[in-house]
Amino acid sequence: MLGDFSYCNPTKLYFGAGAVKHLNDELPKYGKNVVLIYGGGSVKKNGIYDEVVALLESNGKDVAEIAGVMPNPTVEKLYEGMEIARRHKADLLLAVGGGSVCDYAKALAVSVNCDEDPWEKYYLRFDEPTCEVLPVGCVLTMVGTGSEMNAGAVLTNHKSKLKIGHVFADEKVMPRFSVLDPTYTLTLPHYQMVAGIYDIFSHICEQYFSGEDDNTSDYIAEGLMRSLLHSSRIANKDMKDYEARSNIMWTATWALNTLISRGKSTDWMVHMLGQAVGAYTDATHGMTLAAVTMAYFKHILPFGLAKFKRFAVNVFDVDPTGKSDAEVAEEGLKALESWMRELGLVMNISELGVTEDMLEGLADATRIQRGGYKILDRAEIIEIFKESM
Amino acid sequence: MLGDFSYCNPTKLYFGAGAVKHLNDELPKYGKNVVLIYGGGSVKKNGIYDEVVALLESNGKDVAEIAGVMPNPTVEKLYEGMEIARRHKADLLLAVGGGSVCDYAKALAVSVNCDEDPWEKYYLRFDEPTCEVLPVGCVLTMVGTGSEMNAGAVLTNHKSKLKIGHVFADEKVMPRFSVLDPTYTLTLPHYQMVAGIYDIFSHICEQYFSGEDDNTSDYIAEGLMRSLLHSSRIANKDMKDYEARSNIMWTATWALNTLISRGKSTDWMVHMLGQAVGAYTDATHGMTLAAVTMAYFKHILPFGLAKFKRFAVNVFDVDPTGKSDAEVAEEGLKALESWMRELGLVMNISELGVTEDMLEGLADATRIQRGGYKILDRAEIIEIFKESM
Numbered sequence: 217m218l219g220d221f222s223y224c225n226p227t228k229l230y231f232g233a234g235a236v237k238h239l240n241d242e243l244p245k246y247g248k249n250v251v252l253i254y255g256g257g258s259v260k261k262n263g264i265y266d267e268v269v270a271l272l273e274s275n276g277k278d279v280a281e282i283a284g285v286m287p288n289p290t291v292e293k294l295y296e297g298m299e300i301a302r303r304h305k306a307d308l309l310l311a312v313g314g315g316s317v318c319d320y321a322k323a324l325a326v327s328v329n330c331d332e333d334p335w336e337k338y339y340l341r342f343d344e345p346t347c348e349v350l351p352v353g354c355v356l357t358m359v360g361t362g363s364e365m366n367a368g369a370v371l372t373n374h375k376s377k378l379k380i381g382h383v384f385a386d387e388k389v390m391p392r393f394s395v396l397d398p399t400y401t402l403t404l405p406h407y408q409m410v411a412g413i414y415d416i417f418s419h420i421c422e423q424y425f426s427g428e429d430d431n432t433s434d435y436i437a438e439g440l441m442r443s444l445l446h447s448s449r450i451a452n453k454d455m456k457d458y459e460a461r462s463n464i465m466w467t468a469t470w471a472l473n474t475l476i477s478r479g480k481s482t483d484w485m486v487h488m489l490g491q492a493v494g495a496y497t498d499a500t501h502g503m504t505l506a507a508v509t510m511a512y513f514k515h516i517l518p519f520g521l522a523k524f525k526r527f528a529v530n531v532f533d534v535d536p537t538g539k540s541d542a543e544v545a546e547e548g549l550k551a552l553e554s555w556m557r558e559l560g561l562v563m564n565i566s567e568l569g570v571t572e573d574m575l576e577g578l579a580d581a582t583r584i585q586r587g588g589y590k591i592l593d594r595a596e597i598i599e600i601f602k603e604s605m
Numbered sequence: 606m607l608g609d610f611s612y613c614n615p616t617k618l619y620f621g622a623g624a625v626k627h628l629n630d631e632l633p634k635y636g637k638n639v640v641l642i643y644g645g646g647s648v649k650k651n652g653i654y655d656e657v658v659a660l661l662e663s664n665g666k667d668v669a670e671i672a673g674v675m676p677n678p679t680v681e682k683l684y685e686g687m688e689i690a691r692r693h694k695a696d697l698l699l700a701v702g703g704g705s706v707c708d709y710a711k712a713l714a715v716s717v718n719c720d721e722d723p724w725e726k727y728y729l730r731f732d733e734p735t736c737e738v739l740p741v742g743c744v745l746t747m748v749g750t751g752s753e754m755n756a757g758a759v760l761t762n763h764k765s766k767l768k769i770g771h772v773f774a775d776e777k778v779m780p781r782f783s784v785l786d787p788t789y790t791l792t793l794p795h796y797q798m799v800a801g802i803y804d805i806f807s808h809i810c811e812q813y814f815s816g817e818d819d820n821t822s823d824y825i826a827e828g829l830m831r832s833l834l835h836s837s838r839i840a841n842k843d844m845k846d847y848e849a850r851s852n853i854m855w856t857a858t859w860a861l862n863t864l865i866s867r868g869k870s871t872d873w874m875v876h877m878l879g880q881a882v883g884a885y886t887d888a889t890h891g892m893t894l895a896a897v898t899m900a901y902f903k904h905i906l907p908f909g910l911a912k913f914k915r916f917a918v919n920v921f922d923v924d925p926t927g928k929s930d931a932e933v934a935e936e937g938l939k940a941l942e943s944w945m946r947e948l949g950l951v952m953n954i955s956e957l958g959v960t961e962d963m964l965e966g967l968a969d970a971t972r973i974q975r976g977g978y979k980i981l982d983r984a985e986i987i988e989i990f991k992e993s994m
Binding site for chain 1: 609611612614619825829832835851868
């Protein structure tokens with residue numbers, strides 16, 4: 217554990233079947249005006265919307281709505297929400313949905329009282345909020361992003377073809393509370409479930425594959441990966457397995473709430489590559505990550521050999537006896553690929569709609585990270601996208 | 606992951622060499638009257654006291670002191686501190702020391718504004734605070750208890766020969782902030798260092814060895830144990846190894862801040878046995894745990910065989926090929942014992958001052974837990990103490 221850091225994660229989590237009843241503990245802490253935020257309407261079909269609205273009503277709240285938050289929320293949608301929240305004089309933003317809806321609520325929380333253009337301030341300049349930040353609560357219905365317990369918010373700007381995530385340093389941006397009910401995730405389509413699972417796995421990898429020092433965070437990361445491999449295999453066979461789905465939900469939260477990045481440089485290159493694909497194709501986030509991972513890992517393996525070897529042995533139980541480090545490391549990547557195929561993840565970007573003529577644009581849209589085992593240049597980024605076709 | 610739970614841990618942690626400077630970020634948040642709490646005076650010898658006092662002064666604080674908090678803080682010392690904190694109209698309690706000093710500060714925080722006798726209310730009836738809880742900050746100088754990020758406080762009552770821990774449910778009892786500077790721990794004697802390491806390991810085990818369900822918490826626990834085994838071996842050879850000592854410090858915090866107990870029943874029997882020994886002998890806490898562990902684990906092994914087997918394989922890398930479950934599990938316990946002896950832990954209670962005539966009294970002082978693989982009766986407790994002699 218080298219380097220100095222601070223850690224603070226005050227989000228209160230209510231976990232378990234029926235946990236939404238704890239809105240009764242939280243809603244009284246805030247003023248009357250609530251803005252309820254949700255996505256495409258699946259929460260209306262599965263009854264979660266009705267449950268939440270009933271609790272808002274019984275707590276005497278005056279509710280305005282922002283509906284139709286899309287899977288990759290746009291800056292235009294943010295501007296629209298700012299109008300609604302301002303007009304309603306919002307005391308609390310309540311997100312009901314997956315990571316996109318939570319992210320959107322947090323982006324809104326730092327924008328409602330902001331005098332500047334939030335895209336420029338938070339996503340181009342990466343400034344911290346200087347205005348009052350509205351409190352956010354989440355009722356999570358999809359699993360993967362960890363948005364329920366962190367200060368991150370990804371937005372997409374279609375005009376400039378950019379999908380950018382800002383992880384705010386200010387813990388006031390974190391949700392004040394989040395409701396995590398694994399039963400809410402049981403009705404998701406298989407495609408969404410496995411995309412979420414891979415998003416979680418990628419988050420862990422992107423913090424794990426950096427640094428050469430010894431670090432407790434890496435041991436915790438290995439535990440989370442082992443748990444996820446185990447539970448995902450059960451859930452892949454039986455999507456209704458509550459135990460497996462609840463473990464996946466809990467792993468997702470801890471994969472990206474800053475814990476396992478403490479003391480680490482981290483390398484978010486897979487997300488940068490995947491987000492570029494997302495900005496061009498609007499493909500499901502987790503699938504964009506899966507589709508670029510193997511090419512990226514194969515590319516950086518020689519530069520992070522010791523860690524890829526450790527990954528093979530400690531996460532995938534590869535037996536290192538009588539093998540070279542490179543052989544062990546490559547066997548680990550094969551095991552990873554085999555698990556990804558078992559889940560049915562999308563393993564190339566062509567399948568997500570990427571065509572040859574987009575490659576230069578994708579490279580332009582890819583933000584280069586500096587925390588990993590190899591800092592990529594533009595030519596390498598294009599090569600990785602080509603390998604991923 | 607079965608069962609419902611909530612999780613909230615708002616303590617802000619400042620980690621790293623020189624982290625005490627962050628008192629400048631925290632002190633301005635509180636009123637003028639600070640009660641500075643410390644132990645036997647080692648903080649005066651190593652300069653930490655002077656550093657903290659200088660920061661209190663430059664932040665314009667009016668400071669009263671409670672000195673001489675003992676390794677197993679007593680209820681009499683609590684009464685004395687209540688007088689001081691009341692007289693000083695304390696706005697903040699600042700603990701500078703190890704787990705005992707932090708525990709004491711938290712016990713004081715819930716007692717200063719309490720109308721009833723705190724021993725009766727919190728330690729005999731296990732009530733939650735109904736009064737205003739004073740804010741606590743910690744500057745940690747010893748590692749092991751996790752007190753810097755939890756709501757637990759252990760007190761000893763010499764008159765009734767009871768040492769009782771209360772883990773408060775109310776997150777307001779948790780420290781508002783804690784400073785974790787690994788360099789502060791470098792000057793500890795070897796005996797204190799390894800006792801702290803074993804305290805950490807025991808905390809993890811006591812949450813791990815319960816339940817038969819599949820649970821992400823257990824995977825995180827295994828990661829923490831592997832990290833601790835690794836770092837403790839390095840620190841045992843070179844106490845000045847900053848990387849190892851910092852990993853140990855960080856592991857200690859996560860071993861007992863409620864994370865790895867989420868969704869678990871937990872079994873604190875080793876602490877119950879050890880605390881009885883502590884109440885009779887005033888021995889170092891971690892050593893009392895080490896001295897009773899092997900007898901307890903051997904006793905419950907047949908009832909938790911599957912978990913002890915998993916422990917052997919996942920934590921101590923025992924190769925299970927061609928062995929019975931019991932053989933694998935026993936090999937795991939041998940590996941544990943061998944690591945404990947390598948560290949130089951006290952492996953029996955006679956060495957800590959327990960004599961045959963105390964055994965009945967020890968059994969009386971042992972609170973029976975109900976979360977583990979075997980609920981002990983009084984005869985079994987006496988048997989375990991005898992085995993531990």
